[in-house]
Amino acid sequence: MISFQNVTVRYPLGNIALDSVSFDIEDGEFVYLVGPSGAGKTSILRLLLNDIHLSEGSITVDDFEITSQKFKKVTELRQKIGIVFQDFKILPESNIYENIALSMLVKGFDKSQITKEIDDALRLTDIEDKKYLFPAQLSAGELQRVAIARAVVGDRSIILADEPTGNLDPKTTWEIMKIFKQLEKKKTIIFATHNTDIVNSMKRRVIVIKKGKLIKDKKKGGYEL
């Protein structure tokens, strides 16, 4: 369960990134976080990772309650969350297996568990044959599959996807969306995008953010620019 209660993020120079935003997300829910660039979508994701600090309000992620800048359990919180970035953030000097394994190594999984889960994740993302290749040998779509595989392994119950299809062509975008569809119900997914086609095709919950304010929160909604 994720809960935002009157969350405000104010930067030191006074500009407001989020203004009293409140919403709840149930376990296993798939939520689109939409809005124009600079609306505050990434700020919400970064708040969930405790990568930026809130100025007012409170955030609850399962047992963790973030109310101030002095939140101590950052590592434990982040170990519950898988992240998929627009620019993949795959380590170029490690092969695909090693990149995905990072997500489990930081949580102290043993080698047999790592190998098994990575094989499952590679099957899910359909890149089983790329296991020992290096990132330079993969296309953008394949790299994003690696990023998704890294986000799902290691018993991470929440997946945050920040514009994961932003760098991909339409065909690859739909292939990536198919993977996210398979993850539905198993993981809580917050998918930040401004791609209206994706949002409107899947008819899932949509939270619209504009200029730091929550302006719409609709079950099975759509989105228009």
Add this chain to the structure above:
Amino acid sequence: MNDIVNSLRRTPYQTFAALSVLFFTLLLSGLLFISLTFLQGLLNYVETRPRVIVYFQVKAEDEQIQAVQKNIKNTNKTSEIKYVSKEEAFEIYKEFTENDPLLLEMTSAEILPASLEIDATKPEYLPELAEMLKNQPGVDEVQFQKDIIDNLLKLTSKVRKTTAIFFSYLMFMSIIVLTTTLSFKIALKREEIGILKLLGATNMYIRKPFIGESIFLGALATAFANIILIGTLISMNTFLQGYFDGIPNLTISLAGMPLQVWPFNLTFAIATLTVTSIFSLCITLISSFSATNRYL
């Protein structure tokens, strides 16, 4: 281990610089440690052999010497008294001047003084015994080890101070070089560290490879330094045997345990290795923690 070796191979110049500095630091530290232990061992040896040597006038009678010997023995502050006659003194003189026949020709047993070598039970009895001997009839000169001990103490104190300053400087220099080298490597891996942090890696998990790498470098430098140090000691064995002729062994107390410094032995080699390893570990841990701190 493979990761460490790969990481070092990717930055050969930085690795060489760090390894060189660590090697020289540990080599010099080891040399200082050995010098200090030998000096301390020598001091301990001299302190445990409190001795007064009293030289009699050339014309002193045997009865006079025996009377002095008796008086001194009666003080109960001596452990051993050895009489060296004029003839024995001449034999000793001959040994010393065997390479200089001219000196030997000019000397005879008659012009050499008889003497008593008196070992005290405690070093603090030496001044008292010396003072007493000076007032005995037939006594020409009294020598005791106060001067030697004072000089050794002064030397040991100076070497200790110099060592402390030198150690601190070497440690500081090594930490700076190693921290800079590691910082450079960490800067190259900034993106990787960022990803690891977002994945929930603990600070220790992120630090571990850098700590492992610097400890590996430290271990390598310690091994090289100790090979040179122990090799030097072994090759100098004959020279040192001549230098410490007559001294059966030199022993110091290290961390409350007796450690035999001379003759050179395996325990002393292990002690040198342990001291340099601890020094190396301190340098590498401080460096890797200070280098990673900036990015965590």
